[in-house]
Amino acid sequence: MKFFRWQGWARWIPVLDPQVWILAAGRLLSQMGTGFTLYFLQIFFVNKVGLTATSVGFAIGSASISGIVGRVLSGSMTDSRWWGRRRTLLLSLFISAIAAGIIAIAQSFWMLVLGNVVMGFGVGLYWPATETIIADLSEGEQRQEAFTITRFADNAGLGLGVILGGGWIALTQAYRALFIIDAISFVLFLGVVYFTIAETSHPQTRGHHGWQGWMIASKDRRLRTYIVANIVITTYLAQIYSTMPLYFKNFAQQGVGLSEVVITGLFSWHLGASVVSQLPVARFLRRWPYPQGLMISVGCWGLGFLLIGMTGLASQGALIWAIVGLGVLAIATVAYMPIASSLVADLAPIEIRGVYLSINSLCWAVGYFLGPALGGLALDQQQPLIDLYWGLLALSIGLALAVLKHLDNLLRISSTNALTSKH
Numbered sequence: 001m002k003f004f005r006w007q008g009w010a011r012w013i014p015v016l017d018p019q020v021w022i023l024a025a026g027r028l029l030s031q032m033g034t035g036f037t038l039y040f041l042q043i044f045f046v047n048k049v050g051l052t053a054t055s056v057g058f059a060i061g062s063a064s065i066s067g068i069v070g071r072v073l074s075g076s077m078t079d080s081r082w083w084g085r086r087r088t089l090l091l092s093l094f095i096s097a098i099a100a101g102i103i104a105i106a107q108s109f110w111m112l113v114l115g116n117v118v119m120g121f122g123v124g125l126y127w128p129a130t131e132t133i134i135a136d137l138s139e140g141e142q143r144q145e146a147f148t149i150t151r152f153a154d155n156a157g158l159g160l161g162v163i164l165g166g167g168w169i170a171l172t173q174a175y176r177a178l179f180i181i182d183a184i185s186f187v188l189f190l191g192v193v194y195f196t197i198a199e200t201s202h203p204q205t206r207g208h209h210g211w212q213g214w215m216i217a218s219k220d221r222r223l224r225t226y227i228v229a230n231i232v233i234t235t236y237l238a239q240i241y242s243t244m245p246l247y248f249k250n251f252a253q254q255g256v257g258l259s260e261v262v263i264t265g266l267f268s269w270h271l272g273a274s275v276v277s278q279l280p281v282a283r284f285l286r287r288w289p290y291p292q293g294l295m296i297s298v299g300c301w302g303l304g305f306l307l308i309g310m311t312g313l314a315s316q317g318a319l320i321w322a323i324v325g326l327g328v329l330a331i332a333t334v335a336y337m338p339i340a341s342s343l344v345a346d347l348a349p350i351e352i353r354g355v356y357l358s359i360n361s362l363c364w365a366v367g368y369f370l371g372p373a374l375g376g377l378a379l380d381q382q383q384p385l386i387d388l389y390w391g392l393l394a395l396s397i398g399l400a401l402a403v404l405k406h407l408d409n410l411l412r413i414s415s416t417n418a419l420t421s422k423h
Contacts, residue, residue: 017137019197020146023130024153026192030093031154033100033185035161035271036168036178041103042246043260044175051109053246057376059112060242063120064369070124071365072214075358077125078132078201079213079351085136086199088129090190096122097186104179124365128358135345135353136200141286143345147338148282155278155334159271166264201354213352217359222410223347229294229403230363231370233336236301236393238371240270240329244308246379251386252311253318266322273330281334290343291408293335295401300332302397309390312383 045056074092077083099119106112130150138146165178217223248258248266258266285293307325311318340360348356378389 031157078354092125234367243375
């Protein structure tokens, strides 16, 4: 009986290159450190250090500016025969560890900006490199499974980090220690990569295009269309990590607010729901083309934002609205992430795969600049204007749906033309 039970579970575990599993384990470790700080940075610097929500939102958003530089460099570096994927990833983790240390000792707005700028550059180098490694180690349907597993590890690590970080805050109120732990996690991940991950790019497909790769990518109409939708979705994603914690703390239940312990529980639930639903949602969405899967994700974002807005409007039961809303947003998130990376990896010519995935990551930089800035501006208003912010976000899904429909049509035409040329 136990054998058959194991056989049932085994069907959910994809067969992947061992290096994908090692990278996933390293990402879980690193994301645990990030989870220690992710939801508490804004609360700490607003409520403890005394900065305004707008200034902290700007400081967090400033990471996206340097992140753009990091992502552009990373795209070319990962495709370069002189750097490659592995060295770029190692450099990104080293810089991120330094950034976490700067944030740990920050006492002022400008120190916080410096830490976030350095962190943004490190993260900018990180994402194209790690995503390109995963794309190199997988292909076809297996590629989406590989991205799903690594995103599963990210969410699991964040969930554990939030739970442990929330418990630490409840016991000690020692916020700064969380940022030191984050720095240590980057150092440990660096060690995992250094000793276990080999260079994955093939020398014959590396470094021939240089900066011309960016020109080739800029002429891809399918990629340009996807960029618009991706910026909108990543702006949504940034709301969870930058705007919602402070909104729940100061404005939920018509301004009464929720405690840090309750907020920790809410985001632990969100990340737990993300972990549990990651594989089933990915398997369910495989039956549809990538743009249609993203449309389902966008619909969930709209519904989730409406539910989050109810936490501020309701005089009672704010916790229930928050639980349901974050559950829906968990599904929106796990539906989006593997599809987005797989779509871009499939569009990319192999010799400039790093550039294409760098452009995908650049959308995150733009979204994570717009998201915290818009959220911080909204949180500096008075209720009920703050609550209406979530309704406006829900209305904006119309733009994303229209763009994704256009992308779906472009991919169909491209597929038809490819079949015609073969015959």
